[in-house]
Amino acid sequence: MNDKMNKKGDIFINKLKEKIKILDVSRMPEEQITITVDRADLPETVRMLYYDMGGWLSTMVPNDERQINGNYTLYYALSMEGGKMSYDDELPAEDKCWITVKAYIPATDPCYPSVTRLVPAAVWYEREAYDMLGLVAEGLPDPRRLVLSDDWPDDLFPMRKDAMEYNYRPDPVDHADEPEYKFLHPEGEGLIDVPLGPLHITSDEPGHFRLYCDGDTIIDADYRLFYQHRGMEKLAENRMSYDQMGFLAERVCGICGYAHATACIEAAERAIDMEIPRRAQAIRIINQEIERLHSHMLNIGLACEVTGNINAFMHIFRIREFSMELAQLVSGGRKTYGNVVVGGMRRDISAKEIRKGLELLQTMETQLKEVWEAVMEDDSQVSRWKGVGILDRQVARDFSAVGPNIRGSGFKRDTRYDHPYDFHDAIEYEVAVEEGCDVYAREWVRYKELLESISIIRQCFEIMPAGSIITNHNKRIIPQAYALANNEAPRGENIHWIQHGSAQKVFRWRCRAATYNNWPSLRFQFRGNTIADAALIVCSMDPCYSCTDRVTVVDVKSKRSKVLTHSDLKKYSQTLKHSPLKDI
Amino acid sequence: MKLLDMTRKYGNATHEYPFAPYEVAEGFRGKPEYTYELCIGCTACAVACPSNAMNVQLNEAKDKLVWKFDCGRCIYCGRCDEVCPTGAVALGDNFETAVRLNKEDLIETGELELQACVRCNVNFTTKRLIAYCIENFINVGWSKEQIDHKAVYIKTCPTCKKEESVGLVVGHFYKGGVVR
Numbered sequence: 001m002n003d004k005m006n007k008k009g010d011i012f013i014n015k016l017k018e019k020i021k022i023l024d025v026s027r028m029p030e031e032q033i034t035i036t037v038d039r040a041d042l043p044e045t046v047r048m049l050y051y052d053m054g055g056w057l058s059t060m061v062p063n064d065e066r067q068i069n070g071n072y073t074l075y076y077a078l079s080m081e082g083g084k085m086s087y088d089d090e091l092p093a094e095d096k097c098w099i100t101v102k103a104y105i106p107a108t109d110p111c112y113p114s115v116t117r118l119v120p121a122a123v124w125y126e127r128e129a130y131d132m133l134g135l136v137a138e139g140l141p142d143p144r145r146l147v148l149s150d151d152w153p154d155d156l157f158p159m160r161k162d163a164m165e166y167n168y169r170p171d172p173v174d175h176a177d178e179p180e181y182k183f184l185h186p187e188g189e190g191l192i193d194v195p196l197g198p199l200h201i202t203s204d205e206p207g208h209f210r211l212y213c214d215g216d217t218i219i220d221a222d223y224r225l226f227y228q229h230r231g232m233e234k235l236a237e238n239r240m241s242y243d244q245m246g247f248l249a250e251r252v253c254g255i256c257g258y259a260h261a262t263a264c265i266e267a268a269e270r271a272i273d274m275e276i277p278r279r280a281q282a283i284r285i286i287n288q289e290i291e292r293l294h295s296h297m298l299n300i301g302l303a304c305e306v307t308g309n310i311n312a313f314m315h316i317f318r319i320r321e322f323s324m325e326l327a328q329l330v331s332g333g334r335k336t337y338g339n340v341v342v343g344g345m346r347r348d349i350s351a352k353e354i355r356k357g358l359e360l361l362q363t364m365e366t367q368l369k370e371v372w373e374a375v376m377e378d379d380s381q382v383s384r385w386k387g388v389g390i391l392d393r394q395v396a397r398d399f400s401a402v403g404p405n406i407r408g409s410g411f412k413r414d415t416r417y418d419h420p421y422d423f424h425d426a427i428e429y430e431v432a433v434e435e436g437c438d439v440y441a442r443e444w445v446r447y448k449e450l451l452e453s454i455s456i457i458r459q460c461f462e463i464m465p466a467g468s469i470i471t472n473h474n475k476r477i478i479p480q481a482y483a484l485a486n487n488e489a490p491r492g493e494n495i496h497w498i499q500h501g502s503a504q505k506v507f508r509w510r511c512r513a514a515t516y517n518n519w520p521s522l523r524f525q526f527r528g529n530t531i532a533d534a535a536l537i538v539c540s541m542d543p544c545y546s547c548t549d550r551v552t553v554v555d556v557k558s559k560r561s562k563v564l565t566h567s568d569l570k571k572y573s574q575t576l577k578h579s580p581l582k583d584i
Numbered sequence: 585m586k587l588l589d590m591t592r593k594y595g596n597a598t599h600e601y602p603f604a605p606y607e608v609a610e611g612f613r614g615k616p617e618y619t620y621e622l623c624i625g626c627t628a629c630a631v632a633c634p635s636n637a638m639n640v641q642l643n644e645a646k647d648k649l650v651w652k653f654d655c656g657r658c659i660y661c662g663r664c665d666e667v668c669p670t671g672a673v674a675l676g677d678n679f680e681t682a683v684r685l686n687k688e689d690l691i692e693t694g695e696l697e698l699q700a701c702v703r704c705n706v707n708f709t710t711k712r713l714i715a716y717c718i719e720n721f722i723n724v725g726w727s728k729e730q731i732d733h734k735a736v737y738i739k740t741c742p743t744c745k746k747e748e749s750v751g752l753v754v755g756h757f758y759k760g761g762v763v764r
Contacts (some may be wrong), residue, residue: 104719243634247634247635247659247661248634310588311587311588311591315587315590315591318594318597319595325609328608328612329609332609332611332612332613332662332675333612333613333660335657337659337660337661338613338659338660346662346666353611367594368666370586370590371587373586374586374587375587375591377586416690458643486658506641
């Protein structure tokens with residue numbers, strides 16, 4: 001009995017049992033607990049875990065398991081770490097774990113009660129579950145399409161196993177017949193509807209924003225993303241081997257690709273309980289931290305550029321070049337791609353490379369401190385960041401935001417700290433937390449993390465054990481075994497969930513990038529700010545893009561519209577002079 | 585103002601490239617370089633390539649084996665380098681992979697002569713792969729007689745080998761009086 005009580009996660013399960021009938025509990029691997037409940041109990045179970053016991057929604061995986069057990073399945077994965085609304089509101093390290101709530105959805109009646117009504121963080125996941133598998137969340141407040149385009153056939157759900165060939169694409173609908181996407185629209189007199197997009201300015205990624213403005217102030221916002229949905233999950237489960245999958249996962253993101261590759265491969269490894277050599281673990285960490293270095297410097301640079309501080313931008317990018325050089329040194333390419341494989345790493349680091357790497361780290365650290373000091377002394381820069389794009393603490397809690405975004409709002413939430421993976425148990429570091437909730441706080445978090453990253457890489461270089469970098473255990477894939485892997489990418493926690501299939505192929509791969517959890521709360525960050533700060537707010541969330549190609553301004557009252565060019569908006573963001581909205 | 589001082593302090597941050605060569609780190613993973621002379625047509629690279637940038641296929645006339653590399657598909661992972669037994673494909677330092685106007689210029693090919701089966705006279709592998717095997721036999725110290733004997737075997741196509749083995753087995757049992 002005593003032994004049973006000591007198992008990780010039992011305190012949560014016992015509390016749940018008081019109110020909810022738990023059908024099954026399984027642990028696979030040990031710290032990832034799956035509890036099965038009836039679909040009717042789903043919202044209450046997730047709510048209890050989320051709000052009563054301090055869980056955060058990490059991912060939700062809708063799955064088509066009809067060929068295994070005749071049902072669809074939903075997996076709500078919660079990271080149990082404490083609510084963190086105050087300093088003592090945190091679970092002790094030994095109680096932190098993952099709890100996955102699983103519910104079967106009969107194939108004949110593919111619907112379930114929506115969790116979003118009780119836990120707002122689930123909104124995007126449930127919208128996606130409908131798009132991909134046709135599972136209807138009853139009572140979902142916002143049942144619009146999320147991932148697929150508006151002209152996608154109504155009865156075709158691509159992630160169903162029998163739905164379609166991976167390379168089949170339905171014919172596009174004529175532009176005139178395309179259904180209109182309904183943007184959420186606030187009511188009121190004199191509101192101006194400002195569309196931002198379809199292409200965002202700095203990083204050439206598509207996303208369409210509608211900003212509803214009263215004069216210059218943003219009242220509300222809505223956005224439509226996923227214009228470039230590539231169908232990677234489907235692609236991987238149909239034809240890729242595990243050797244190829246890591247290379248595909250890397251292509252999820254152009255900046256934090258390495259974090260995705262590691263998370264994907266580690267999920268596959270954890271599902272079959274494969275331990276990789278310590279040296280390989282350390283090299284994985286080094287590469288991830290290098291990625292964080294160049295990503296955060298890019299972001300701080302852009303946050304300066306968007307507000308017109310081109311000089312600082314240039315300096316930060318000059319320093320960023322050292323991190324690219326470091327990446328080239330330890331991984332053979334300016335991007336750290338192509339190194340992770342199931343069982344370890346493909347490329348070792350030599351002593352000579354370590355020596356050179358340490359020198360580069362030293363240069364980076366001194367110069368970074370200099371530039372940051374100069375930027376902080378610049379009042380006009382700091383005033384553009386302070387008080388802008390407030391991410392309210394309650395909003396952050398409700399939507400399970402991740403990364404510097406939530407750490408800037410005073411939450412000590414970092415998956416390296418909450419659920420240490422790989423070599424992190426051997427390394428000392430501090431979680432960077434700022435209380436300001438604004439752009440200024442988030443940039444401070446990034447700066448502190450840069451210094452932490454430099455220290456982590458240094459520690460890894462110094463203490464990483466010698467030995468093999470790839471395991472020689474000949475482990476077999478176990479069909480239907482599943483696990484999730486977490487990973488702190490520069491933008492926050494990445495979660496990959498893998499269920500193995502037969503024939504050494506993947507059955508279901510669910511990739512949840514960090515920004516996916518940050519988007520739903522962006523709407524609240526926009527409110528009350530000016531149009532000139534819109535680009536900066538998006539930038540501070542670091543979604544890989546931060547300005548717009550073209551903006552159309554529509555005055556709802558007079559029905560007049562004006563198209564702003566990329567440079568118009570950028571100039572206005574930078575100088576704050578000659579408002580482009582004045583003459584409409 | 586401090587930032588301007590810094591500019592003066594650190595001077596020029598840019599490289600002279602493209603007017604001077606850009607030095608890459610040792611062990612840089614650049615474009616895979618192909619050495620035609622070393623290639624034996626074993627297709628290991630084509631099997632390993634995760635993005636199908638490398639392909640080894642018969643040409644249309646079916647008289648040559650064509651090694652084909654499309655740089656536009658390459659992800660520079662270096663799997664080809666890892667598996668190549670002769671070092672014919674090895675990652676180089678070259679990062680300048682752009683071509684002008686014509687996408688076809690991204691494609692590199694190498695044609696290899698084929699070996700016909702000694703029994704049925706149908707092409708089944710490359711001459712170089714056979715030569716590579718024989719060279720290995722010499723290296724492990726086989727005598728000339730042994731090699732000559734084995735050479736016939738390795739110059740036989742898989743189909744003929746299968747038929748021969750079946751023939752042998754059937755013959756064996758037939759002699760032994762099992763098959764009647």
